[in-house]
Amino acid sequence: xxxxxxxxxxxxxxxxxxxxxxxxxxxxxxxxxxxxxxxxxxxxxxxxxxxxxxxxxxxxxxxxxxxxxxxxxxxxxxxxxxxxxxxxxxxxxxxxxxxxxxxxxxxxxxxxxxxxxxxxxxxxxxxxxxxxxxxxxxxxxxxxxxxxxxxxxxxxxxxxxxxxxxxxxxxxxxxxxxxxxxxxxxxxxxxxxxxxxxxxxxxxxxxxxxxxxxxxxxxxxxxxxxxxxxxxxxxxxxxxxxxxxxxxxxxxxxxxxxxxxxxxxxxxxxxxxxxxxxxxxxxxxxxxxxxxxxxxxxxxxxxxxxxxxxxxxxxxxxxxxxxxxxxxxxxxxxxxxxxxxxxxxxxxxxxxxxxxxxxxxxxxxxxxxxxxxxxxxxxxxxxxxxxx
Ligand code: NZQ
Ligand code: ZN
Numbered sequence: 001x002x003x004x005x006x007x008x009x010x011x012x013x014x015x016x017x018x019x020x021x022x023x024x025x026x027x028x029x030x031x032x033x034x035x036x037x038x039x040x041x042x043x044x045x046x047x048x049x050x051x052x053x054x055x056x057x058x059x060x061x062x063x064x065x066x067x068x069x070x071x072x073x074x075x076x077x078x079x080x081x082x083x084x085x086x087x088x089x090x091x092x093x094x095x096x097x098x099x100x101x102x103x104x105x106x107x108x109x110x111x112x113x114x115x116x117x118x119x120x121x122x123x124x125x126x127x128x129x130x131x132x133x134x135x136x137x138x139x140x141x142x143x144x145x146x147x148x149x150x151x152x153x154x155x156x157x158x159x160x161x162x163x164x165x166x167x168x169x170x171x172x173x174x175x176x177x178x179x180x181x182x183x184x185x186x187x188x189x190x191x192x193x194x195x196x197x198x199x200x201x202x203x204x205x206x207x208x209x210x211x212x213x214x215x216x217x218x219x220x221x222x223x224x225x226x227x228x229x230x231x232x233x234x235x236x237x238x239x240x241x242x243x244x245x246x247x248x249x250x251x252x253x254x255x256x257x258x259x260x261x262x263x264x265x266x267x268x269x270x271x272x273x274x275x276x277x278x279x280x281x282x283x284x285x286x287x288x289x290x291x292x293x294x295x296x297x298x299x300x301x302x303x304x305x306x307x308x309x310x311x312x313x314x315x316x317x318x319x320x321x322x323x324x325x326x327x328x329x330x331x332x333x334x335x336x337x338x339x340x341x342x343x344x345x346x347x348x349x350x351x352x353x354x355x356x357x358x359x360x361x362x363x364x365x366x367x368x369x370x371x372x373x374x375x376x377x378x379x380x381x382x383x384x385x386x387x388x
Contacts, residue, residue: 001212001215003262013176015179015249016180017180023137024059027055027092032061032062033061033064033091034090035094035108037096038096039068039070039071039098040071041067042097045186046141046183048139062088064087064088066084066108069097071284072100072154073100073103073107073155075155078107078111078155081108086112091134093108093134096141097140097142098140098141098144099144099154099284101138102147103145103147103153105136105174108134109133110129112132114129119155123166124164133171136175137174137176137178138176140179142187143248144251144284145255148177148179149177150173151170154284156277161364162278163275164366179248189235190286192234193285193343194289196227197285197286197288198288199255203224204224205266206220208372209265209371210262210264215262216259217263221310221313223253229246230243230246231243235343263370266368268299270288271365271368275364276290279360282351285344286344287351289346291383291387292339293335293346296332298373298382300325301325302372303372316334347387349388358384358385361384362377
């Protein structure tokens with residue numbers, strides 16, 4: 001393991017069919033006023049909202065509603081939430097939904113007592129929180145982002161054509177998260193597979209870096225194999241509890257900082273995907289699937305050994321008598337075939353992007369330097385061009 005690091009994850013998880021009982025155990029730890037945050041209405045249609053409200057009432061809480069959080073939440077909506085949280089004197093923000101709702105809750109949490117321009121402070125200057133935060137709890141209904149056990153908050157600014165993630169510190173992680181795999185059963189298939197690919201991408205972003213022998217990479221390979229196995233089952237049989245519960249648990253471990261330990265991390269697929277999201281508002285996981293294979297083929301020459309290891313350990317490619325480069329490409333071939341098979345979006349056109357957007361997409365992409373190759377603007381353009 002290279003480098004020095006600390007590891008601490010303060011989020012308490014309640015997992016399984018009975019997980020919601022954990023909410024009743026957690027609520028007494030917080031004051032009376034709860035800002036109840038949710039999305040566009042799925043939680044009302046599938047009954048999760050009613051179950052949560054019943055527990056809040058049984059615990060004697062005053063409920064202040066903040067619904068209508070959109071996928072890819074906007075800075076305007078965050079400002080609206082801050083005003084609601086202030087008016088409610090919220091003691092707890094309870095996010096009931098997917099990554100968008102959880103990310104939004106964190107953005108509101110760090111902004112309630114902040115006097116500065118929150119977009120500039122957190123999403124342009126990437127400054128730490130310098131004020132009190134309102135605690136956040138999550139009831140997760142969509143699997144993929146890992147937002148239930150990390151400090152990430154990704155917010156979109158349509159006026160500036162930017163979608164930016166700030167990874168906050170441990171004080172902003174959800175205090176608790178409720179993970180009942182059955183709560184994800186009503187997800188449309190498109191969302192389910194998008195989440196599955198988001199998980200895969202999170203693991204790969206941390207895997208494709210470094211050349212040392214690192215325990216984190218072995219953990220990553222195990223998570224990937226479990227994910228592929230369970231995804232194949234869930235795509236055929238979406239109500240398979242075993243598969244859906246494994247996917248849910250894998251999502252959490254894919255992005256709760258564990259497998260990043262001792263790694264530099266890549267994250268360029270997410271930077272490319274977030275630029276696509278800023279211009280099209282497309283579903284997050286699909287923005288990643290559309291650019292991944294072109295990106296990985298582009299950087300493969302700079303990390304051949306790792307791509308070959310990935311091919312063998314994750315995709316079962318037989319390396320006998322082949323060059324490392326051939327093995328590496330076979331791995332990506334199998335990945336591409338699998339992505340098509342489960343129904344992922346494989347090109348930008350399907351997300352509403354056009355070649356006229358190329359300049360804008362290139363400009364909106366942040367450049368990270370932890371992977372096998374640091375891209376410049378021309379490289380980014382080449383990857384986007386190959387993604388149409
Ligand atoms: O809004 P509602 O009506 O609830 O519908 C949602 C939404 O339309 C629906 N949905 C959620 N749970 C459902 C359901 N429909 C039926 N049954 C259920 N049980 O699914 C749609 C998508 O929800 P959303 O929360 O947007 O999806 P996801 O969890 O993928 O979150 C995406 C956001 O998270 C950010 C993304 O950029 C994006 O903004 N990310 C956050 C990260 C983090 N915090 O660490 C990392 C990720 O890389 C990602 O960037
Ligand atoms: Zn993601």
